[in-house]
Amino acid sequence: MTLLCVTNARPVFCYSSASGHRAAYASYCGQWRVEWPIGDLARVYFSAHDFHALAKDPHPAKFQQRVDKCLQMLAGVIESRTSNTFKCAFPARKSSGKWFLEYAVKGFGGAHGGRHLYNMIGGKVSEVDFLQMKPMSTEIESSEDMVILYLPNKDSGVRDVTLYVPERESDILNEALDKLPWTFLSWSIHRGLRDILVAFAKERMDQYRNRLAETLRLAVAKWPERLEARGWDLRFVREDMAAMAASAVMAGQGNSGDIVRIVTDIAAVLSGSPISVLDETRFWRDATPESASPILDPMTVVALVKCFVLEWSIDLNYQMYHDFPLEMYLG
Known part of the structure; x- marks a missing residue:
């Protein structure tokens, strides 16, 4: 796995x-x-x-992958020890209907599915909070502070799951977005985590797409030598890279690892910071209005690119261990 x-x-x-x-x-x-x-x-x-x-x-011959973060994202857990310890797990897809999101402190131990994988990779389930989806038994009035998300159901993928997100849980989702781990490649991901965060971030993400695309385009034009130094083919950088990155951002979704490597490497060059710094941003939690400048600051780019990676990530069944024996041999 x-x-x-x-x-x-x-x-x-x-x-x-x-x-x-x-x-x-x-x-x-x-x-x-x-x-x-x-x-x-x-x-x-x-x-x-x-x-x-x-x-x-034209891509660099090598790039960094973080095994621990790959497995955590597959298990549906966002784990961060940057400014403060944050460990939060996400629920699986649900059947069609109406649900509301509830934050349960240290609640991952009572969840089904992802906690078994998290145990297998050495995590301590007892330390992880859980965002649980609970069925609505009665109609509730949605307030201005409540976000309503429309998610795919677990059977056919049709978006007929209505999820009500109260204010407290919205704060948790914003923190989760800010503390997404940095990666240079798209994730093989827990689909419940991806569904909720992509839907929750969509409105704000869409507001910034044009500016993100333009910022990436200008970064390629300004620093082609930095990208070449990272292993990119210089002709590709000068002729194709900027347009491909901008088109991918505007697309809103996809499943190409090559494209994700292009966008993330441009963002890394623009930031110039080590990965440990990229693991936490303030963009999603910050209520301060952004500047109207068409060019975004580096950490805003990092925050948006981490969400872009979610949009371009693909499902992988975190319970596939049921299909395999304990011992497997490379043939």
């Missing part, structure tokens, strides 16, 4: 029967294949993409 998660994998095929289990996962780096015949060893095979070659790939 760690290898699938770190390589930004998504399922393309899964079959279980009396003869055994087979599955295939497409990833940023190549194709994973799992074969587990009944009564035999479970083997995992990997075939690398042939287009990630130095001769024709």
